[in-house]
Amino acid sequence: MGTPEFACGILQALTQLPFVELVGVVSQPDKKVGRQQKLQMTPVHALAEQLGLPVMQPQKIRTDYAEVLDLHPELIVTCAYGQMVPEAVLNAPQHGCINVHASLLPKYRGGSPIHTAIIQGELESGVTIMQMVKKMDAGDMLAVRKVAIDEADTTEMLHDKLQAAGADLLKECLLDYLEGRITPIAQDETQVSFAWNITKEQEQIDFSKTGRQIYNQIRGLISWPVGYGVIAGQKMKFWGVRYREDKTEQPSGTILGFDGMGMLVAAGGAMIVITELQMEGKKRVSAKDFYNGKGKQLIGCRFEPVSSTK
Structure with a gap:
């Protein structure tokens, strides 16, 4: 069964x-x-x-x-x-x-x-x-x-x-x-502890948490149901992620820029690197391809807090 x-x-x-x-x-x-x-x-x-x-x-x-x-x-x-x-x-x-x-x-x-x-x-x-x-x-x-x-x-x-x-x-x-x-x-x-089925609410990444918690939430949702953030009014799904110890004073959830590894995002004082992503209604792409398209326009933008979206 x-x-x-x-x-x-x-x-x-x-x-x-x-x-x-x-x-x-x-x-x-x-x-x-x-x-x-x-x-x-x-x-x-x-x-x-x-x-x-x-x-x-x-x-x-x-x-x-x-x-x-x-x-x-x-x-x-x-x-x-x-x-x-x-x-x-x-x-x-x-x-x-x-x-x-x-x-x-x-x-x-x-x-x-x-x-x-x-x-x-x-x-x-x-x-x-x-x-x-x-x-x-x-x-x-x-x-x-x-x-x-x-x-x-x-x-x-x-x-x-x-x-x-x-x-x-x-x-x-x-x-x-x-x-x-x-x-x-x-x-x-x-x-005893429990692992209840993943809810729709858990799919949105909570950038108010620590860097490690943010990283774990993203990789814990790959490749189903796939976590996302909301930026510039659109959902962005995170299909690939790496953790980076580098410190940053920028607010958590801010897109800091792009490098050879991917899209750098401030995460609870540290950084995560998004290597593969998918904008709402679009196909999955590498962070490099995203940068060459819409990505560079989002540098400095910040993912919305969980409480502000459904």
């Missing part, structure tokens, strides 16, 4: 285990995208079709789960499915349900653990495989794999690291779990 690209790594891992017979895949309903509202398969749905696996996409798994139970699964593996799985499903398999979650539980339960780890400036993240219970991401832990977060990592980069780590960890521990060689470990409820 899974929906986004991250869960595809787990589905692929299951196909590589000789003792696993995949009898079905459950994913969120496909959605219409773009101006033409074309129906687009979820990444897991598309992969399952390639693999020739039957796919179920209930609108509400909470009530519409009979088709799942009819398969009589011995084990259900979930990863970023996106709906709360009802107890009738959790209790049905002989070996229960296990979940692959992209954080070091009990830290960052919820829907945006990868984004949140970057935004919070964490130096490490990881993957936890746990037994599923009715409460979100609260089950006993079966296996953990730590992954370092590098200084320049974006959410996209960390996503790929964790996807690979999760697939490897599942392949290493699944047989031991099925044969009873793993002792589940309860999560420490006093250490």
Whole structure:
């Protein structure tokens, strides 16, 4: 049971285990995208079709789960499915349900653990495989794999690291779990924190924060949903960023100029360098190309405070 690209790594891992017979895949309903509202398969749905696996996409798994139970699964593996799985499903398999979650539980339960780890400036993240219970991401832990977060990592980069780590960890521990060689470990409820889904408000970069916080917010939103600032009445999305220790007395959010690396912006007393950007209604461009166009006109302008825009 899974929906986004991250869960595809787990589905692929299951196909590589000789003792696993995949009898079905459950994913969120496909959605219409773009101006033409074309129906687009979820990444897991598309992969399952390639693999020739039957796919179920209930609108509400909470009530519409009979088709799942009819398969009589011995084990259900979930990863970023996106709906709360009802107890009738959790209790049905002989070996229960296990979940692959992209954080070091009990830290960052919820829907945006990868984004949140970057935004919070964490130096490490990881993957936890746990037994599923009715409460979100609260089950006993079966296996953990730590992954370092590098200084320049974006959410996209960390996503790929964790996807690979999760697939490897599942392949290493699944047989031991099925044969009873793993002792589940309860999560420490006093250490619980949550990573709620990213809101529209969080997409606007808050230049009132420290330089590091601004840098982390930008890279934590690359490459989805992509953070932005508002300058000269237009949105500018930030697709690439670097941090620079250079000090500046200019107000945070001021475009200081351009150099060989990109567009220099004052950020909480320090600087960030925007290497790739996208103006509202335009294509993504390098900072160099932007300078040769409209960019030089914006030197000295300042990104608007978060409170002044919707």
